[in-house]
Amino acid sequence: MQVHVADHPLISHKLTKLRDERTDSPTFRRLADELVTLLAYEATRDVRVSPVDVKTPVAVAKGVRLTDPRPLVVPILRAGLGMLEGMQRLLPTAEVGFLGMVRNEETLEAVTYAERLPDDLTGRQCYVLDPMLATGGSLATAIDFLVKRGANHITAITLLAAPEGIARMEKELENINVPVNLVTAGLDEKLNELGYIVPGLGDAGDRLYGVVD
Ligand SMILES: O=P(O)(O)OC[C@H]1O[C@H](OP(=O)(O)OP(=O)(O)O)[C@H](O)[C@@H]1O
Numbered sequence: 001m002q003v004h005v006a007d008h009p010l011i012s013h014k015l016t017k018l019r020d021e022r023t024d025s026p027t028f029r030r031l032a033d034e035l036v037t038l039l040a041y042e043a044t045r046d047v048r049v050s051p052v053d054v055k056t057p058v059a060v061a062k063g064v065r066l067t068d069p070r071p072l073v074v075p076i077l078r079a080g081l082g083m084l085e086g087m088q089r090l091l092p093t094a095e096v097g098f099l100g101m102v103r104n105e106e107t108l109e110a111v112t113y114a115e116r117l118p119d120d121l122t123g124r125q126c127y128v129l130d131p132m133l134a135t136g137g138s139l140a141t142a143i144d145f146l147v148k149r150g151a152n153h154i155t156a157i158t159l160l161a162a163p164e165g166i167a168r169m170e171k172e173l174e175n176i177n178v179p180v181n182l183v184t185a186g187l188d189e190k191l192n193e194l195g196y197i198v199p200g201l202g203d204a205g206d207r208l209y210g211v212v213d
């Protein structure tokens with residue numbers, strides 16, 4: 001897995017505000033949205049394009065357009081939903097599939113409770129959105145869904161990642177013959193005993209949408 005940790009002062013500035021425990025939900029949602037658009041610029045560096053000619057008022061220019069089939073964007077519910085609009089701003093014609101997952105807070109295993117993806121993803125490029133890569137269970141499960149349906153290029157975009165989660169992903173991806181990239185705004189120190197990223201930002205879903213249980 002190729003890991004790219006964003007190194008840009010605006011991303012660091014927004015991430016710092018996002019982490020702050022005093023940041024309220026509306027501000028957290030806006031910052032997450034802005035961060036994703038900045039990360040998406042990097043994450044789509046290898047989006048597939050095909051050559052086209054375009055007629056300007058003056059002459060014919062050589063250009064490119066996104067190759068069909070269009071990329072598939074997959075937010076992992078709940079928290080990944082807070083990243084969807086920011087991604088669609090850069091890739092407005094992408095299709096969107098959904099995966100609902102929740103971590104069992106005792107075992108830390110990811111449980112899938114909803115799935116709405118195209119059946120056939122043969123040859124498709126996919127972008128998975130989830131703000132937090134903690135143990136890596138959720139993202140590894142999501143990638144497994146996409147690879148089993150034929151996706152042949154996957155980029156995960158996260159706001160924060162933990163070294164433990166990256167190590168697990170690398171191990172689980174060893175036998176997968178599909179290139180997987182990770183683009184993240186920050187790589188943190190570790191996980192705590194509850195599986196939370198340290199220093200992290202707390203529970204991303206709760207900070208976006210409120211505490212449900
Ligand atoms: O790497 P992992 O250890 O799997 O943890 C990361 C997952 O945990 C959070 O979701 P959560 O289970 O809190 O669900 P939510 O988005 O509905 O809040 C987060 O949004 C990730 O999906």
Ligand SMILES: O=c1cc[nH]c(=O)[nH]1
Nearest residue numbers: 134196197202203204
């Ligand atoms: O730190 C963490 C870990 C998992 N999920 C979150 O929302 N935050």
Ligand SMILES: [Mg+2]
Nearest residue numbers: 203204205206
């Ligand atoms: Mg949560």
